[in-house]
Amino acid sequence: MSTTSRLVEVRQNVMKHNDVLARALRRRFEAENIYVVSIVSSPGSGKTAFLERTLTMLRDRYCVAALVGDLATENDSTRLARSQVPVKQITTGTICHLDAQMVESALAGWQPSKLDYLFVENVGNLVCPSSYDLGENLRLVLMSVTEGEDKPLKYPTIFNTADVAIITKMDLTAAAEFDLELACANIQAVRPGMPILHVSAKRGDGFEEWLDFVQARRERFCAATVE
Amino acid sequence: MSTTSRLVEVRQNVMKHNDVLARALRRRFEAENIYVVSIVSSPGSGKTAFLERTLTMLRDRYCVAALVGDLATENDSTRLARSQVPVKQITTGTICHLDAQMVESALAGWQPSKLDYLFVENVGNLVCPSSYDLGENLRLVLMSVTEGEDKPLKYPTIFNTADVAIITKMDLTAAAEFDLELACANIQAVRPGMPILHVSAKRGDGFEEWLDFVQARRERFCAATVE
Numbered sequence: 001m002s003t004t005s006r007l008v009e010v011r012q013n014v015m016k017h018n019d020v021l022a023r024a025l026r027r028r029f030e031a032e033n034i035y036v037v038s039i040v041s042s043p044g045s046g047k048t049a050f051l052e053r054t055l056t057m058l059r060d061r062y063c064v065a066a067l068v069g070d071l072a073t074e075n076d077s078t079r080l081a082r083s084q085v086p087v088k089q090i091t092t093g094t095i096c097h098l099d100a101q102m103v104e105s106a107l108a109g110w111q112p113s114k115l116d117y118l119f120v121e122n123v124g125n126l127v128c129p130s131s132y133d134l135g136e137n138l139r140l141v142l143m144s145v146t147e148g149e150d151k152p153l154k155y156p157t158i159f160n161t162a163d164v165a166i167i168t169k170m171d172l173t174a175a176a177e178f179d180l181e182l183a184c185a186n187i188q189a190v191r192p193g194m195p196i197l198h199v200s201a202k203r204g205d206g207f208e209e210w211l212d213f214v215q216a217r218r219e220r221f222c223a224a225t226v227e
Numbered sequence: 228m229s230t231t232s233r234l235v236e237v238r239q240n241v242m243k244h245n246d247v248l249a250r251a252l253r254r255r256f257e258a259e260n261i262y263v264v265s266i267v268s269s270p271g272s273g274k275t276a277f278l279e280r281t282l283t284m285l286r287d288r289y290c291v292a293a294l295v296g297d298l299a300t301e302n303d304s305t306r307l308a309r310s311q312v313p314v315k316q317i318t319t320g321t322i323c324h325l326d327a328q329m330v331e332s333a334l335a336g337w338q339p340s341k342l343d344y345l346f347v348e349n350v351g352n353l354v355c356p357s358s359y360d361l362g363e364n365l366r367l368v369l370m371s372v373t374e375g376e377d378k379p380l381k382y383p384t385i386f387n388t389a390d391v392a393i394i395t396k397m398d399l400t401a402a403a404e405f406d407l408e409l410a411c412a413n414i415q416a417v418r419p420g421m422p423i424l425h426v427s428a429k430r431g432d433g434f435e436e437w438l439d440f441v442q443a444r445r446e447r448f449c450a451a452t453v454e
Contacts, residue, residue, distance in 0.1 A: 006237050006240075010233050010237050013233075042269045042270045042271060042351070042353075043269045043353045043374060043378055043381065043382060044269060044370075044371070044373065044374025044375050044378060070381055071354065071381060071382055071383070071384070072380065072381060072382075072383050073377070073380045073381050075377050075380065075381065094354075094358075094384055096323070096352075096354035096355050123354070124269070124353065124381070124382075125323075125352060125353070125354055125355075126269075126270045126351065126352070127298065127321075127323035127350070127352055127355070128323050128352075128354070128355065131321075143271075144271070144373065146271065146371065146373035146396065146399065146403075147270060147271025148271050150300070150302050151270055151271060153299065153300045153302065154270065154297055154298060154299060154300050154302065154351070155270060155298055155299075155351075156298070156299050157298070157321055169373065172373065172399065172402055172403065175399055175402035175403075176373075176399065176402075
């Protein structure tokens, strides 16, 4: 067997192991009525700014917390601490994605009680996180207007494994000469029917729509777990 | 042995295999006097725009060509074809980086003769490409002003395995409220002494300095290979 096919085989076993752990996490979140939202994007697409505003807007009405993944530094958890909700950093070293084991370990001995929402910010990477189920209920893929309209076509897997696309940094639309219609058409070409929202975390545009969306999804989740 | 440690072991063998191939490529490029420049960055940092302007400015004085890696689509090679130099696409499928084998296969039966420069644009990913030597002489890491000043601290490995940092989209500096001094300090904190250039591929700012830089490096390379 060649080195490459051995790598494929071992990687498949790792995936299988991850899926088992992720399923257990999902059952646990359902039992505890916690709605879990994960966020993936390129480095610098604005995940942390998006999350900071989301946490700040939700915290008065709900119990919310966040896990935040990064190769190095605790910059993001320091930024998110400003939202005054419990935040825990997962430092991955050289690993290019979060996996279910990292989420489980981070929750051990930390998980704030009676959470309504748990947000999980992945490492900035538009490729590798697509393969790892984290037990989340909703996966968001963010892309900023400065990255170009073609990203869904060039990174189709991450759009195919996410549930919602969120276009960020809408305040830079004119400066970046971004064509929103073309970007939406590209997302729909890869993933027909995918919900698309657009926001500016700097100005707050689009956040009411986003919060309405996620709250409706959580209500549906809670109704299903009660049944 | 656990699944994870087996994965680490098999991955080390893949790396070793890549290093052997990359060394052979480097010897071949030296023998043929081809200066090879690779480019890594996040998706949407402007690799293709940077490369298109570079190829267009070099083509009258030198024989230049480019290999361009992507998960899916031939968008980048179509864009680069406008520079009227030979361009070949490497489509990686779900693989998050180029490796030496892909470069070797792409060159087989294609390599334009008597090249002075070969540019290799990697898949957009600020993590995984750092581990794969492609036999290049110079590796550029690009980051755009819209990604935030902290990227070198958060993705140190890619800055440590590159030779030059290029800050792109300088035309968006004011709109993105980008602090150039802070970004340069963060690069130097991770990699003291790293050369830093800043450009706008849209307006052309900084390209004379970049071309002076790469031509000086190539002259040094040619002088060394003649000795």
